[in-house]
Amino acid sequence: MGVTSPPVRFDPLGDCALVARLGERADDETFARVHALLSLLRGAHPAVRDVVAGFTTVTVHYEPAEVEETADLPHHTLARRLEALAPDALARPIASPRLVDIPVCYEGELAPDLDEVARHTGLDAREVVARHTGATYDVRMIGFLPGFPYLAGLDPRLATPRRDEPRARVPAGSVGIGGEQTGVYPLSSPGGWRLIGRTPLRLFDPERDPASVLAVGDRVRFRAIDRAAYERVASP
Template sequence: MSERARGAAAAVEFEALADDAWLLRLGERIDDALNARVHALAARIRARAPAWLRDLVPAYASVAVFFDPRAVDAETVRSWLAQRCGETGDGGDAANSATARVVEIPVAYGGEFGPDLDEAAAQLGLTAPQLIERHSGGEYRVAMIGFAPGFPYLSGLEPALALPRLATPRTHVAAGSVAIGGAQTGIYPRPGPGGWRLLGRTPLRLFDAARAAPSLLQPGDRVRLRAIGADEFHALHERSLHARAQREDAAE
């Protein structure tokens, strides 16, 4: 291992999560460049995945690695992971971004779909159409999946659009709600409580246990939002319900 590789490995902090898991910490902040390093490391691990590897869970600044303790001991796993941490030549952030999957998410903004849109625009000194244009015009990256199954934390929000969370969270947020919380955008995969500012809603189902891949979005995906009207929202929603009914019939 080269000196540079040793330095890269040493920069990663190992923490035992359990008898069958290591947490690899690359930092302690929300930062796009750091998160890109997380996904690059996860990709290197995944590309050489041994039979004992059970799961990888990338977060903003860390990767949780779960292994089969019946097949390998924890120190052997740590040594193997340290080698992956020290490897270079993955092409850097640009290469990972270029090969990431791109997913388009249609979003109906405002009104019944986004009850906080007008107030959020006023706080930002914008009109509602301006906020829609700027929010839907950016490109986002799935920094991590968390909070609830299938909930994507999206990095890449224009800094000028950051908004504080609600002082009092709602007890009910509709499934598919697209929201801003601080410097992030997120999408609620199912109904539940939440304190982010609701700008709109997507008719797509972000999490469905009946699908082969239950979560529509995966860590590292690039996401583009597309503003749509109410008619298209309802048409896509009906199509989504029909597809789910077909999957359930096939499973019976």
């Protein structure tokens, strides 16, 4: 499926980055455009250092001294180059996404806020887990922490506000709900999302290539496992 849309414009983000705004709202249509541009822009020009997805944007970090010399300044030259590439990227069919299975134990102290989410949503805990594992999610953005995925596709019935007081330390692997979003903390960090389970998988490992298990555009399903299965994977 290709994406039809108005021309893409790259605007400056400081003197070493350009940003293309691909929609006003973080919806499916905008995301299709973000995803289509991402893979094309990586390696599109020797001056491009990195290409980062936002909910409605694609940002290109670049090295100005490595943009070919023209009568114009590098930001202008590179923006026109990338804009010329964009229509092709948006017209091209998007490769079918990778489906990543994430095992999660939704039990006991690994799920400290599950009862709170159940209370808030008026569902029982089993129904919360059934709905959380029943959906397929899109990785829309990686940010906040190395390997932290922002996932779209949470059942609206599960939406629960963040905690008033963020925890000082959320353990690595914690699966949380923050407002209408769900995600996984790949590393221990402070955090305010409601924790409903934990995965034994290491979603981020700097010694691995790629370091992050998930990339923008992947699809994710959570699968409930019991405590024994969690322990087997967590401590091999």
